[in-house]
Amino acid sequence: MQGGLPSLELVERVCSGERRAVARMLSRAEAGGEEAREALDLLYRRAGRAHVVGMTGVPGSGKSTLVAKLIAAALAAGRRIGVVAIDPSSPFSGGAILGDRIRMGEVSGHPAVFVRSMASRGALGGLAPGTLEAVDVLDAAGYDMVFVETVGVGQDEVDVVRAAHTTVVVSAPGLGDDIQAIKAGILEIADVHVVSKGDKPEADRTVTDLKAMLGLALPAAGLKRPVPVIKTSSARGEGIGELLAAIDAHRDHLVASGEYQGRRQAIRERRTLKAAEQILHEEFERHRQGRMADLVAELAAGTLSPQTAARRLVARIGTEIVP
Amino acid sequence: MAEAIRVIVAKVGLDGHDRGVKIVARTLRDAGMDVIYTGLHRTPEEVVEAAVQEDVDVLGVSILSGAHMTVFPRLLKLLAERDAEDVIVVGGGVMPEGDVAQLKALGVKEVLLQDTPPEAIVATIRRLVAERGPK
Numbered sequence: 325m326q327g328g329l330p331s332l333e334l335v336e337r338v339c340s341g342e343r344r345a346v347a348r349m350l351s352r353a354e355a356g357g358e359e360a361r362e363a364l365d366l367l368y369r370r371a372g373r374a375h376v377v378g379m380t381g382v383p384g385s386g387k388s389t390l391v392a393k394l395i396a397a398a399l400a401a402g403r404r405i406g407v408v409a410i411d412p413s414s415p416f417s418g419g420a421i422l423g424d425r426i427r428m429g430e431v432s433g434h435p436a437v438f439v440r441s442m443a444s445r446g447a448l449g450g451l452a453p454g455t456l457e458a459v460d461v462l463d464a465a466g467y468d469m470v471f472v473e474t475v476g477v478g479q480d481e482v483d484v485v486r487a488a489h490t491t492v493v494v495s496a497p498g499l500g501d502d503i504q505a506i507k508a509g510i511l512e513i514a515d516v517h518v519v520s521k522g523d524k525p526e527a528d529r530t531v532t533d534l535k536a537m538l539g540l541a542l543p544a545a546g547l548k549r550p551v552p553v554i555k556t557s558s559a560r561g562e563g564i565g566e567l568l569a570a571i572d573a574h575r576d577h578l579v580a581s582g583e584y585q586g587r588r589q590a591i592r593e594r595r596t597l598k599a600a601e602q603i604l605h606e607e608f609e610r611h612r613q614g615r616m617a618d619l620v621a622e623l624a625a626g627t628l629s630p631q632t633a634a635r636r637l638v639a640r641i642g643t644e645i646v647p
Numbered sequence: 648m649a650e651a652i653r654v655i656v657a658k659v660g661l662d663g664h665d666r667g668v669k670i671v672a673r674t675l676r677d678a679g680m681d682v683i684y685t686g687l688h689r690t691p692e693e694v695v696e697a698a699v700q701e702d703v704d705v706l707g708v709s710i711l712s713g714a715h716m717t718v719f720p721r722l723l724k725l726l727a728e729r730d731a732e733d734v735i736v737v738g739g740g741v742m743p744e745g746d747v748a749q750l751k752a753l754g755v756k757e758v759l760l761q762d763t764p765p766e767a768i769v770a771t772i773r774r775l776v777a778e779r780g781p782k
Contacts, residue, residue, distance in 0.1 A: 325730050328781040344730050347702035351782065355650040419651065419676035425697055426686035433696040440700060443651070443681045 331363035338465050339370055343438065346465045350440050353457035364457050371463035372588075374406070374470045375575050378488030380510070383476025385496040386520035388427035389558040390567075391471050395431045397568045398469055406462030406470040407432075407439040410452045418445070424473060438462060444475050451475075451483045453602075456595055459487060485513045486594045489587060490574045492567075494518045495534065497526040511537060514551055515574045518567060522557040531555050549577065607641045615640065652776050654705040655683040657694040659722075662712035663687060667761075671707065671739065671768060678769040691718060695725040698734050704776045710740045715750065723754045733782075735775045739763075 325344045331352050337345035349367070352360035379387050388409065395405050409424035420443035425432055432439040440462075442452040451474060462470045474484050485491050493514035517538070519530045534553050552570045556563035578584035612620055619636060622628035656672050658665055665687055672682045683701050685694060698706045706726075710718055719738060726734055738750060738758040747758045756775050759768055 325733055327733060327779065343699055344702075347700055348782070351650065351653075351702045414676055417677045417679045419679045420681050421672050421676050422681060422683045423686075425683060425701075429686075430693065432700070433693045438700055439697075441681075441683050 331360040354454040367464040371460040374463035378484035378491040380474040381494030385494045388424045403468045404436040406467035409473040413443040497530040517553040522555040652680045653703045655703045656707045657685040664711040668709040674765040691721045
């Protein structure tokens with residue numbers, strides 16, 4: 325493919341599902357440059373049909389392998405599947421080794437599947453900058469389901485709920501007692517819980533613990549719907565169909581209850597705030613030697629508090645970046 | 648945000664020697680690149696499809712099995728079929744010098760043999776990407 329093609333010229337090719345164009349547009353979404361903004365806006369408006377499923381859990385819990393199995397099951401049902409798989413960037417060099425494809429094996433080469441690896445670039449919360457725009461691109465390209473596989477997260481990095489309609493939390497057996505589960509905010513974000521590696525003897529215990537903790541957490545979190553806990557074994561291919569059915573059932577529940585619109589609107593609003601934060605950050609960095617120099621100097625001299633400086637920063641930038 | 652150079656490193660066919668490719672992956676990561684590793688025993692079709700989906704700048708294939716004169720022509724042909732000739736193909740491993748010249752004539756941009764120091768690998772990748780121009 326020719327280099328340096330304007331992003332706007334890629335839009336129709338993305339919507340017709342042309343793989344090279346989709347791939348290039350994903351690179352532009354990830355880079356987040358000004359050149360691609362209008363094209364990404366157009367694609368955003370063409371998106372909105374895909375069921376976006378977040379997959380999160382601690383490192384090594386088996387997320388990638390499980391996604392590969394889910395893809396195979398969804399393909400058998402005739403669907404087209406997109407995946408955005410995020411791995412951590414090195415905090416030292418900024419580089420990254422993206423290894424999620426290793427587990428995806430041959431399904432990632434299927435004509436109805438598109439898998440894209442992304443580096444976290446230091447973003448916390450399990451997602452990468454540009455992840456949500458990448459999901460829009462795959463959605464506009466006609467993928468029915470888009471899986472977002474987060475960086476292995478710990479206990480409170482739960483940004484995936486900002487992106488997904490359905491959040492699946494994967495727990496591996498034998499990684500800690502039941503107190504780990506109640507500590508973590510990750511318990512409450514799940515629409516579906518998975519206990520992976522179900523062929524291990526400790527898995528049943530983990531399922532029991534999780535169900536018990538959910539029983540305590542549900543009323544407190546104000547959740548009405550019981551959250552399913554599904555035991556899977558990727559090695560034996562067990563529980564995969566059940567998991568796909570639970571993911572579908574959650575989407576059906578969102579649609580039937582009217583929560584779907586609310587959740588989508590919440591995602592839009594969070595994205596807006598996130599983008600606003602990023603604009604402030606970039607504008608401050610760009611102008612710190614120039615128009616922001618007096619703010620920086622006053623902060624250094626201790627004559628201005630960060631709270632007041634922040635208000636002035638917002639006021640100064642406010643009128644200048646309106647499209 | 649500047650775009651990081653994206654490299655896919657792959658092992659093709661019946662070749663289980665992945666220590667070298669892992670060291671190369673690590674070296675490139677430490678130079679700030681995004682490195683996608685495919686794992687062992689991939690087919691040329693799988694590797695090219697992954698390179699297309701990942702929109703990589705560079706496809707690096709390590710071959711220690713002696714199958715390089717079969718694998719590289721196949722990869723180049725598949726890339727051309729997929730409108731992906733702009734992907735820079737780099738070979739690595741152990742191979743005779745005569746073969747290296749032939750592979751370069753076919754379109755492999757560079758072949759980095761077993762004694763290449765890590766800095767030279769990084770410098771070569773950066774040079775090839777700079778020479779190609781904008782993606």
